[in-house]
Amino acid sequence: MKICLSLVVLVLFVTGCVSKQAMLVNPDTGQTQNCGASGWGWFGAPYASHMYNKCVLNMRANGYKYPYEISSEQQQALLSDGKENYSEVTIVKPKLSNVREAKIAYKAGQISKSEYKSTIYQLKSNYKMKVREIKLDFNTGKIDELEYRKRITIAKMDYSG
Structure with a gap:
């Protein structure tokens, strides 16, 4: 052991x-x-x-x-x-892959308020889908708790930037 x-x-x-x-x-x-x-x-x-x-x-x-x-x-x-x-x-147009980049682009005037809200909505939806997939892998025994926590942390970091 x-x-x-x-x-x-x-x-x-x-x-x-x-x-x-x-x-x-x-x-x-x-x-x-x-x-x-x-x-x-x-x-x-x-x-x-x-x-x-x-x-x-x-x-x-x-x-x-x-x-x-x-x-x-x-x-x-x-x-x-x-x-x-x-x-x-x-x-x-800037490729906005996380919330931090979206905020910077919006504050710099590179995207409109509606584009910002749409981007945040899409990022949040993608994040929730990743979390669901990770939870499913954990609940079915494909990954252990340590791997589960690691993947959730990475997903949070990817989302927030």
């Missing part, structure tokens, strides 16, 4: 992965920069997440923003200045 428990603990420490990617835009120049990192294991995943966050913080300190945070006026100014590399970024 101790060996089995030790093995489970070891597997939890060794497994896990993260892969993050973001493009940021300088609203003054139209220049774009990418931040990205990936890693796996007990050291690689947290380190990759740390490096990604560090890159984003450095870019934001230098005036870069997420494309959906740039106002319509700034977008038009960049486009009228002939900054071709920025036009590809501004045409696409």
Whole structure:
């Protein structure tokens, strides 16, 4: 029993992965920069997440923003200045994968109030469906309590950002 428990603990420490990617835009120049990192294991995943966050913080300190945070006026100014590399970024509506991103886009004026409410409703529906699936797996014995809690935590983090 101790060996089995030790093995489970070891597997939890060794497994896990993260892969993050973001493009940021300088609203003054139209220049774009990418931040990205990936890693796996007990050291690689947290380190990759740390490096990604560090890159984003450095870019934001230098005036870069997420494309959906740039106002319509700034977008038009960049486009009228002939900054071709920025036009590809501004045409696409932001992909809002969590509540935090939706709030930022709404506050920046990138989406309307109705789009914001619709996005939140869709995110909440997706979250509830994930939770139902996780509960079903737990209740049918496909996953144990530890895996259940882990999946619920991940679903909450995905939803809230």
